[in-house]
Amino acid sequence: MTHVMNTYARLPVAFERGEGSWLWDANGKRYLDAMAGVAVCGLGHGHPRYVAALREQVGKLVHTSNLYQITLQEKLADRLAAISGMDNVFFCNSGCEANEAAIKLARLYGHKKNVEAPAIVVLEKAFHGRTIATLSATGSRKVQAGFEPLLAGFVRVPFDDLEARRIAAWWRYWWSSCRARAASMSAMTTISAACARSAMRTGGCSCSMRCKAAWGAPEDGSRSSTPA
Numbered sequence: 725m726t727h728v729m730n731t732y733a734r735l736p737v738a739f740e741r742g743e744g745s746w747l748w749d750a751n752g753k754r755y756l757d758a759m760a761g762v763a764v765c766g767l768g769h770g771h772p773r774y775v776a777a778l779r780e781q782v783g784k785l786v787h788t789s790n791l792y793q794i795t796l797q798e799k800l801a802d803r804l805a806a807i808s809g810m811d812n813v814f815f816c817n818s819g820c821e822a823n824e825a826a827i828k829l830a831r832l833y834g835h836k837k838n839v840e841a842p843a844i845v846v847l848e849k850a851f852h853g854r855t856i857a858t859l860s861a862t863g864s865r866k867v868q869a870g871f872e873p874l875l876a877g878f879v880r881v882p883f884d885d886l887e888a889r890r891i892a893a894w895w896r897y898w899w900s901s902c903r904a905r906a907a908s909m910s911a912m913t914t915i916s917a918a919c920a921r922s923a924m925r926t927g928g929c930s931c932s933m934r935c936k937a938a939w940g941a942p943e944d945g946s947r948s949s950t951p952a
């Protein structure tokens with residue numbers, strides 16, 4: 725009997741110690757750690773330099789919050805930026821927090837591009853985490869069940885189908901920008917895949933559906949184009 729909340733089904737094994745990529749359970753049985761904490765313990769277990777650095781830091785200071793400057797964090801960000809060629813580093817505590825940040829950044833980018841309701845293309849069967857936003861993005865009813873209402877703003881496409889991905893991105897872009905322009909056009913509720921394909925090819929709608937007006941040329945007269 726445990727008081728740990730039952731969020732995951734756990735295998736009946738507990739590990740006592742580790743060394744490099746090996747783990748030992750309480751009976752001394754050795755296991756190859758191919759999971760590495762679901763890929764977050766890439767440094768392995770118990771490396772002497774890693775252990776010494778942790779011991780030293782814990783002896784000096786554990787946490788001061790992000791209200792103050794954190795010299796070592798800045799040093800690490802500089803190293804990561806230099807290695808990756810990126811500009812900034814966002815430090816967080818979990819995979820779903822990283823994905824939440826990615827969702828927020830994608831939405832910010834959409835709003836900066838004047839997209840009224842930016843949507844994010846996600847894959848069927850993908851797993852993105854268990855917070856409300858990331859489970860909404862996750863392509864598994866099992867993970868979502870019982871937590872409705874989910875967060876809107878995700879368009880799901882099949883894995884390994886680049887065309888579907890391109891159509892979804894293009895479709896959402898036009899849907900939100902046209903909706904903003906044509907608020908009075910109540911007829912535009914759905915746009916068919918055939919219409920999306922045809923519009924992508926021609927830059928405007930040529931089918932006879934009611935969404936026709938939405939695919940027409942933008943009011944400023946510029947030709948439509950696929951968003952990057």
Ligand SMILES: Cc1ncc(COP(=O)(O)O)c(C=O)c1O
Pocket residue numbers: 762817818819820821823851852853854
């Ligand atoms: C692909 C993927 N994304 C996101 C997550 C969520 O990470 P966390 O459990 O650290 O929030 C996981 C966790 O297993 C994952 O495998």
